[in-house]
Amino acid sequence: MERARATRAARRARTCYTGASVKPFSLFAPCAPGLEPLLLAELEELGVRNAEALPGGVAWAGHHGAIYRANLGLGLATQVRVRLGRFRASKLPELRRKARQLPWGPWVGEGGVDVRAVCKRSKLHHGGAVAERVAQAAAEAVGEVPIAEGATRVLVRIVENEVEVSVDTSGEPLHRRGYRLATAKAPLREDLARALLRVSGWDAESPLVDPMMGAGTIAIEAALLARRLPPGGRRRFAFEDTPGFDAPRYAKVRAELEAKTRPALPFPIHGSDRDAGALEAARANAERAGVLADLRLREASLSDAFAEVDGATALVTNPPWGARIGDGDALRDLYASLGELVRAREGLRLAFACGDPDLARAVGLPIRSALMTDAGGTKVRFFVGA
Ligand SMILES: C[S@@+](CC[C@H](N)C(=O)[O-])C[C@H]1O[C@@H](n2cnc3c(N)ncnc32)[C@H](O)[C@@H]1O
Structure with missing residues (x-):
């Protein structure tokens, strides 16, 4: 039928x-x-x-x-x-x-x-x-x-x-790529994760680290970007059910985008989280997105995030921030540790999402707000190393 x-x-x-x-x-x-x-x-x-x-x-x-x-x-x-x-x-x-x-x-x-x-x-x-x-x-x-x-x-x-x-013509919103069925705490929407990667200045040609990856959205979007995989490549669209749908043309467009992709990455994208459930969710999501082989995912605390990382050029992350999870002093300490990690690695770019500019400054590094957007009704800024 x-x-x-x-x-x-x-x-x-x-x-x-x-x-x-x-x-x-x-x-x-x-x-x-x-x-x-x-x-x-x-x-x-x-x-x-x-x-x-x-x-x-x-x-x-x-x-x-x-x-x-x-x-x-x-x-x-x-x-x-x-x-x-x-x-x-x-x-x-x-x-x-x-x-x-x-x-x-x-x-x-x-x-x-x-x-x-x-x-x-x-x-x-x-x-x-x-x-x-x-x-x-x-x-x-x-x-x-x-x-x-x-x-x-x-x-x-x-x-x-x-x-x-x-x-x-889309149907389900486009940020629903179809891979993120498993979530951890306070996930960042797929389009916002991609925007954070875009403002980070990461070249998509070298290792990247997300040391608080949650369900892995940033790491997965990084792999999709670096492999040039079409973000909507694994889902259906509303236009496919319309009378004007031109299936041969759609196949041609898909093939054209496919031809630009890389079969695998010559460098890894690293993701870690101290929470075992987050690791499990990230793995399942990455598998569904078709990029599991491009990621090195580990259960690790922030202080240990670089233990198996070589040559990373960017740290891009969405740490916990007040309005959603975590609290006061503990959060400031966490941001200070994040800053320490970056300071200890020359040339490492930093980009992170945070809803609270005061908390963001606790990284103790020169940062600037590159973009302000909305995450589920809450204002969030993307900070990058200045
Ligand atoms: C806001 S969530 C990240 C959500 C993620 N961007 C996503 O889309 O699913 C923050 C994550 O930081 C992790 N985290 C908090 N403190 C940490 C620490 N000290 N070391 C490692 N992970 C930590 C939490 O377990 C949580 O998964």
Whole structure:
């Protein structure tokens, strides 16, 4: 049944929706606050030349291949959206009529649509009614009955009577790569771990150490980065279930990204934690991510973290910080020990996440805040050695 559906979808895609003459889609990838310039750089590394960083994400234009490449290859975005259209509307019938004209075809299939609406400073202010009318409009446009199960997620944003309708091509947020099923204490989201690695200045060509690795997110993201593995390479995306899905093109994009990867790393990424449960979680996650062989994972306390490490150029970590785990003096001592470890190794770069600037300064080294973002509703800064 699944295969029949995929074949049908691919046929429709080839006959109706693809081809060089079709205008490119307006794309937008949202990200955690503060990550926009890093995301722009990541998109440029994927070969995108027309992108622009905006508050909350990055916008660019591209065809189906660009959507597939971004979903697979962006490690800092939370989603890839296609903007179906923009128009003005101040009454529900007008909204429904104009929404019906949008190019729903490639995006809405048998699963229908699941519409979320946000209204600000507009005559249309009831999100529920707006969502309902847009869902009706989509159903009328494609001639199918919308049901919520397996639906295409649609986002409607109305600001000062200007309506913007977008489709989520990703499904599960992109930071859910699929590997982190096991967690330890206070895990750092995958996209934030990657952003911390990006600001650390690590060259991705030499050993790196995370001496408080928890479930291993930083070490795993470091290995994915260094091996140039597409962060979304092991998961499914919502676009795979849409009528416009072009399976041969997707296979081509995957193969193209695959061709750039390294089969293994010529140097290790080190991860350690004093907690045996964390080590177990990190191993299981690394295995699922396909990078276990690139990591040297150990149960060790911070003071012992470098016992089996040679030639490391960066220490990147997410130590415990007040708001979540640990307390006062003990934490300050821990940060001071972290600083000692770095001071004892010339040329070792330091980057760490911490929500408390006073605590961060307890490392006793010159540091600067390279980025401020949001981790589950709490402000967190990424500090790097100055
Ligand atoms: C905030 S968590 C790290 C979370 C990790 N980044 C992740 O995404 O799962 C901090 C970790 O530091 C470890 N830790 C705390 N004090 C330590 C010490 N003295 N030596 C080694 N590990 C320590 C804890 O066991 C915990 O797993």
